Amino acid sequence: MKNKIKKICCIGAGYVGGPTMAVIAKYSPDIQINVVDTNEKRISQWNKKDLTLLPIYEPGLDQIIEKTRGINLHFSSEVNKNIEQADMIFISVNTPTKTKGLGAGQASDLKWVEACARQVASFAKGHTIIVEKSTLPVRTAEVIKNILEGSKSKKSSEEKDIKSFEVLSNPEFLSEGTAIRDLEKPDRVLIGGENTNAIEALSQIYLNWVPKEKILQTNIWSSELAKLTANAFLAQRISSINSIGALCEATGADVREVARAIGTDSRIGAKFLDSGPGFGGSCFKKDILNLVYLSKYFGLPEVAKFWEGVVDLNNWHQKRISELIVKKLFGTISGKKIVILGFAFKANTNDTRESSAIQICKDLIQEGALLYIHDPKVISEQICNDLNASLIKEGESKDKGNYWFRVDDITSSLKDADAVLILTEWDDYSDINWDLASKIMRHPAWVFDARSIVDSKKILASDLNFWRIGDGSII
Numbered sequence: 001m002k003n004k005i006k007k008i009c010c011i012g013a014g015y016v017g018g019p020t021m022a023v024i025a026k027y028s029p030d031i032q033i034n035v036v037d038t039n040e041k042r043i044s045q046w047n048k049k050d051l052t053l054l055p056i057y058e059p060g061l062d063q064i065i066e067k068t069r070g071i072n073l074h075f076s077s078e079v080n081k082n083i084e085q086a087d088m089i090f091i092s093v094n095t096p097t098k099t100k101g102l103g104a105g106q107a108s109d110l111k112w113v114e115a116c117a118r119q120v121a122s123f124a125k126g127h128t129i130i131v132e133k134s135t136l137p138v139r140t141a142e143v144i145k146n147i148l149e150g151s152k153s154k155k156s157s158e159e160k161d162i163k164s165f166e167v168l169s170n171p172e173f174l175s176e177g178t179a180i181r182d183l184e185k186p187d188r189v190l191i192g193g194e195n196t197n198a199i200e201a202l203s204q205i206y207l208n209w210v211p212k213e214k215i216l217q218t219n220i221w222s223s224e225l226a227k228l229t230a231n232a233f234l235a236q237r238i239s240s241i242n243s244i245g246a247l248c249e250a251t252g253a254d255v256r257e258v259a260r261a262i263g264t265d266s267r268i269g270a271k272f273l274d275s276g277p278g279f280g281g282s283c284f285k286k287d288i289l290n291l292v293y294l295s296k297y298f299g300l301p302e303v304a305k306f307w308e309g310v311v312d313l314n315n316w317h318q319k320r321i322s323e324l325i326v327k328k329l330f331g332t333i334s335g336k337k338i339v340i341l342g343f344a345f346k347a348n349t350n351d352t353r354e355s356s357a358i359q360i361c362k363d364l365i366q367e368g369a370l371l372y373i374h375d376p377k378v379i380s381e382q383i384c385n386d387l388n389a390s391l392i393k394e395g396e397s398k399d400k401g402n403y404w405f406r407v408d409d410i411t412s413s414l415k416d417a418d419a420v421l422i423l424t425e426w427d428d429y430s431d432i433n434w435d436l437a438s439k440i441m442r443h444p445a446w447v448f449d450a451r452s453i454v455d456s457k458k459i460l461a462s463d464l465n466f467w468r469i470g471d472g473s474i475i
């Protein structure tokens, strides 16, 4: 076959680059894969012998790394050398929301993507297929192509013949916490492009484990836009159910019952109807804001307003939770001990990007609460950065500005606590002994369950006050 791929270089060893390349390596033993990153610390973590120290926690990832690393999967910070040797290059770098300049607060910052394109333009040799794996604004492939073509026009005519490029869009739909399962059994693989040889070369790799009918081909702009749209639709469902949850609390309805009732309608479907503390994660907010920006840019303010509402509702919802806690605790939480269970934006990941816990905890600290935070996977350094607060120990000086305490043992942390707030649905939180908790907490004590994870009957049978998300049936 023309374009049979032997060497892949993936630029970006993050939550997408690492797991995606690990799965390709598992199913494609004939392909040598180099995952490169300018972040040397991250690369050294990927190369750690002790697999518990990998930079990303994903169930099942360590087993694949164990079998492929050093064989056909390699992690390196030698970006240019690996670009030069590759016949296919995945761009899997971060594309966060711009913080300054034109489109700040909404448009995607493409400086990392542009830097990759320039590096590829300078160092690639022969015919190279560039695959957009990052989530990108529609028509970014055009920018990448321009940079690649521009580099050729600067070379002598002899050199020009040596290089050629094809650009494909191949957005990633994995969810964190289930990344390996999503990659091994994807609902679909989307490939957008114009060149049939390049599409064929990429399809052949996926065909090593993905059934042919699940590989969808579209034009490149549809592929780029489909990724933003998928995330916007998913996030929209969460804002929808969270808005209804607030109405349930006000009216005596129960959002779980409402979700079950509507989810059985096959046109609506049962997934993504769990009311929670608001959506987090690195993708939803930034991708919707990007859609908002693109809509405005293309002269569609009504479309922009529609999607902006999804993010506005999410922000309002997070505030609603912290305000509700203050109200339930007699209007003040100053000096009160609140145990926070879960800081990651969802279970089974150590990622805290855009986690609802960040805004909610910041608000509670602002109100003067003493926060005792537990999370089985998120390290203290990350929580300090996210909250802009210091980690202190019991009895240590509190004159350090904002601070928080780390919880290792949940049961003992509940001693004298005024409230417990569950923000991530880790399994560890589903079997807490609430009878015992009630004996050691300071009364009147509260349990706030923003994830519907605890057994409400057990709590209601104890002396604890109970609130759970979207439940207006608790008196």
Ligand code: NAD
Pocket: 011, 012, 013, 014, 015, 016, 017, 036, 037, 038, 039, 042, 079, 092, 093, 094, 095, 112, 113, 115, 116, 133, 134, 135, 136, 172, 173, 174, 175, 176, 282, 283
């Ligand atoms: P990440 O921040 O975890 O990883 C990106 C990595 O790229 C970083 O380690 C960074 O150092 C590296 N990098 C940036 N510029 C570089 C350069 N010029 N050369 C070498 N390395 C460079 O990001 P992520 O979560 O893996 O996301 C990557 C892309 O995938 C984003 O566009 C995101 O929207 C998209 N995406 C993410 C998810 C997810 O669940 N995290 C899912 C689907 C799609």
Ligand code: UDX
Pocket: 172, 173, 174, 175, 176, 177, 231, 234, 238, 271, 272, 273, 274, 275, 276, 277, 278, 279, 280, 281, 282, 283, 284, 345, 346
């Ligand atoms: C999302 C998309 O699902 C994935 O396809 C895309 O590639 C990247 O963005 P991710 O952010 O990893 O994945 O996790 P996801 O499971 O979508 O959850 C996002 C947020 O929504 C989390 O905070 C989660 O707790 C919340 N959520 C999800 C709910 O509150 N209720 C639900 O029913 C589902």
